[in-house]
Amino acid sequence: MAFLSGNKLEKALEKALGDQFKSERIKQLSYELSLGDEVFLTDSKDGKPEILNENNRVIEINPGQFALLLADEKISMPDNKLGLISIKASEKLKGLLNVSGFHVDPGFNGQLLFSVYNAGPSKITLKKGNPYFLIWFADITESLNNEEVYSSKSNTHQNQSGIPTKYLDSLKRGELASPNILLEKIKSIKSELERHWWAIGIILAVSIAACTRFYWQKTTYEEGFNDGYNKKEIEEKVDKKVDLIFNNKMDSIIDSKFRKLEKKIDTTIVK
Numbered sequence: 001m002a003f004l005s006g007n008k009l010e011k012a013l014e015k016a017l018g019d020q021f022k023s024e025r026i027k028q029l030s031y032e033l034s035l036g037d038e039v040f041l042t043d044s045k046d047g048k049p050e051i052l053n054e055n056n057r058v059i060e061i062n063p064g065q066f067a068l069l070l071a072d073e074k075i076s077m078p079d080n081k082l083g084l085i086s087i088k089a090s091e092k093l094k095g096l097l098n099v100s101g102f103h104v105d106p107g108f109n110g111q112l113l114f115s116v117y118n119a120g121p122s123k124i125t126l127k128k129g130n131p132y133f134l135i136w137f138a139d140i141t142e143s144l145n146n147e148e149v150y151s152s153k154s155n156t157h158q159n160q161s162g163i164p165t166k167y168l169d170s171l172k173r174g175e176l177a178s179p180n181i182l183l184e185k186i187k188s189i190k191s192e193l194e195r196h197w198w199a200i201g202i203i204l205a206v207s208i209a210a211c212t213r214f215y216w217q218k219t220t221y222e223e224g225f226n227d228g229y230n231k232k233e234i235e236e237k238v239d240k241k242v243d244l245i246f247n248n249k250m251d252s253i254i255d256s257k258f259r260k261l262e263k264k265i266d267t268t269i270v271k
Contacts, residue, residue, distance in 0.1 A: 004081075004137040005029050012081060012137050020073045025131060032088070032131035036072035036111060039126075040163050040171070041065060047172050049163050052128040060125050061096070061118045066171055068163050069126070071112040071133055079106050079149050084136040087116065091132055095120020106140060107149035110160030115167075 004012055013031055014021050025032040040049040042065045049068075050059060061067045077083055083104030087096055100115035114133060118124050126132060151158060 002139050003029050004139065009137060012078065016075050016077060016081075016137075017073055018076070027134075030134040030136050033085075033112065033133040033135055034072045034129050034131045035126055035133075036070040037128060038070040038163055040068040040168055042067065042171050047168070049168065057128040058125060060123045061116070062123055063095075063118050063121055065118055066099070067116050067118075068167060068171070069114045069116060069132075070163055071114065072129065074111050074161075075104065075108065075135075077104050077106055077108045077150070080140050080143055082106055082138045082140055083108075084138065085112065085114075086134050087114070088132055088134060091124065091126075094122070094124050096124050104135065105150035105155075106144055107151060108155075109150075109158055111162075113157070113160060113163060113167075 009029065009031075010023065010026065013026070035052075037052045038049050039052065039059050041059065041061065043062055044050065050056075052059070059067075075083070085098075085102060085104060087098045095118055097117045097119050098114060099117050100113065104112065112133070112135075156164070
């Protein structure tokens, strides 16, 4: 298999592209294909393809999102030629990756559909009519039979002129597990956990304050109880001491009075 160049490449392109062929689009061994008028973005609000026109020529592919891009040119690949396709390096360096096929079968007829993914950190802006795709032509060493050539009978992309709905349904179904989407979810979970930690912190602070207050009240109550108990015990001891002193004093007074009376009685009897 040999890649076409020079006049041979130009003649093959004229045959494949017809009136859409532009000689200034030949770059080294490749030909530049441009963005057509129909695209689909996986984060589209209405879930429908977007039609580009003079009033709406620009699209933005967000980080972590897929897009289906329809090339503007309609290609009719010769039965003895194979096409190899890619995205220009200027867009690859921004993070735009081609995740669809990398070749065009002999006999294919229609507009090429590129499935791309933005693996970069920023939005990638594309404009209708600008060249973003490349195609190389290569000779096939042996001619193919009818069954080997891409045909409308056995191949669904033959005569392709728009984005097939079956691909839209597949891309709209479920969530994208891209690094960017996962990062957003991690940030969301982190934010939610932080809110929960604030709530847990407040609950812990209130609980600690309540326990501290309860302990302080309990300690105060115990101290008051002990103080009251000790006061009562002291009062009882004082009362006992006073009673003892009073009783001893009364006994002393009574004993003294009794002795004086007894002495007086004795004196009267003697007289």
